[in-house]
Amino acid sequence: MSIEFCIDATSGDARAGRLITPHGVVQTPVFMPVGTLASVKGVPQQTLEELGVEILLSNTYHLYLRPGVEQVRAMGGLHRFMSWPRAILTDSGGYQVFSLSELRKVNEEGVSFRSHLDGSSHFFTPESAMAAQIGLGADIMMAFDECTEHPADRQRARDSMELTLRWADRSKKYFEEHKREVPWAQSLIEAGQTTVEEAATQALFGIVQGGMELDLRRESAERTVEIGFPGYAIGGLSVGEPRTLTQDVVAATVPHLPADQPRYLMGVGTPEEIVRYARMGIDMMDCVLPTRAARHGLLFTSEGKISIKNAAYAADDGPLDPVCHCQVCSRYSRAYLRHLYASHEVLAMVLNTIHNLTHYLDTMRAVRHSIKLGE
């Protein structure tokens, strides 16, 4: 067994369910906080647990560069390395290579690129990206894809989609042959707690590409489903296109993904957007927005977005968000948060991140509740 997905309630296109992973149950629709380098910046794992985080996303590209996959594997995989007993998803590295690395060159075999850290040369193939993700040992890993740039002409979008499909095939093949090598299964087998046959494995999700061409998205979805994965992601969005176009692409893709399998929309979005996409039938989302914005003093509240650096808050004795029950809103004033931010205090990043994550997680809790009530 790798994962199971159960849909408990639907309302329109939206579904509320449970994703059962080797490291616990994830209630969906879910927003996954981003812990790029095996840490949600500034927030201790204990606090993440208290916030009710059930699944984290970590970035293969970053962890591959630092501390290195072998390092993490030797420590028993990501869960043990970062002391996070709940579920983890790793991305394929494709998007990060696309957005962060330098001198990127794509050919049939894979992508050569230079590290954004030290300029060193690297080469990712579907096989090496799978090997890296197996070494990291997340519960869910992603097929290696090419994230098509925007804008891209139709031929380019098709070529890129075809490449991603061939890479999906290679990803699955490598994964099936090597999935027993995941570090936590190995240690359970060695401890006699399970057998090679019965040990849980990771789950590999496919990724739909196709640029902004709605018919290519449909084709990509259908052909990725043909290869066959336990879950499907919609990639190649949030790459600079208008938000309405993102929505159109999602709307054109969702109907061609299996209704009984999890659907993951990568890299979105604002609090309003994650609600909208959940309503459209998306089950999983991730975004750096709540955590990155927090570090820049941008805070999401029930009354809208607040820039805490604003001098107007210097004498504001009230809580950041009067209806939020997080440890930040229940304890500190806007004046204090403004002071911390203006003084470049580390605690500003910590508290702001805790609040923004709470806002996102509460938003998703409300969405799940609404779906169950049939609203």
Added chain:
Amino acid sequence: MSIEFCIDATSGDARAGRLITPHGVVQTPVFMPVGTLASVKGVPQQTLEELGVEILLSNTYHLYLRPGVEQVRAMGGLHRFMSWPRAILTDSGGYQVFSLSELRKVNEEGVSFRSHLDGSSHFFTPESAMAAQIGLGADIMMAFDECTEHPADRQRARDSMELTLRWADRSKKYFEEHKREVPWAQSLIEAGQTTVEEAATQALFGIVQGGMELDLRRESAERTVEIGFPGYAIGGLSVGEPRTLTQDVVAATVPHLPADQPRYLMGVGTPEEIVRYARMGIDMMDCVLPTRAARHGLLFTSEGKISIKNAAYAADDGPLDPVCHCQVCSRYSRAYLRHLYASHEVLAMVLNTIHNLTHYLDTMRAVRHSIKLGE
């Protein structure tokens, strides 16, 4: 009432006691973590409470510059501003002006200096430093002193000591006339919960100076005691002198301070030093060392000091300190802490600080326990 000090046990020169402040009881000997800008860098107040911190130190000079005393006073004082219900001590600003500011000029009236933040001009007098500390509203505030530089010749040390004595007199006079203005007393009076006569006030401590001249230290102690304060600090140490000299000065000063009043040694020290000074009869200490060192990856353990950036820890699966029960040592490996530090993750500062503070607080717990056992 401002503070009460009860000695519960002695062992040699060491004493274990309780300092009862308007914001709770502080068990002594105590190490006070430094929260310069109304925050112990990176650590939420809730965590400080869980660590058992009973008193924090905050810096008047820094808070005066940012966010400003009036801002804090308007928010009800430091306790309410930073949401810290337990005791707080503020320094006088004298040491910070001495060590941080530019173009400092001292005359009989006070000190003119330029802000280290923006170069703006300011003037501190004993009266304005008292007004600032009353506005901040810490439980314990410090007389305004001149921190004599090291080295200083005998005449310079005497002149500086005499100035500090005159300023101590002026500090006490201003404090006695204005101590009812502390923001938390005012709000209690307005709420009808106490009367002007019965409201708790802050406690003002005197500071002994005298450079490294042992007879001047004695004279400074005796004449400061003559002025009369509910507690006494030994200032002007840890200014670059050899550690053995610091110890000699403390040894020469302590016998001339009242046995039944708290003794506060400012700005020390290492874990070994805080034990040594507690043994010499010191009741209160503060130092940026555990928190600042943490941010530079220097960690105090039962096995000595560790530089977590060391590559040797990259594959070290063990806890930072096997006998430490803090949330960091119980959850994370040295390998993970090394990774966080090497990757410049904010969480490195948070976790390292929590561990170092635990080490210091546990050290003082052990000291108090030993004194009570008569060891």
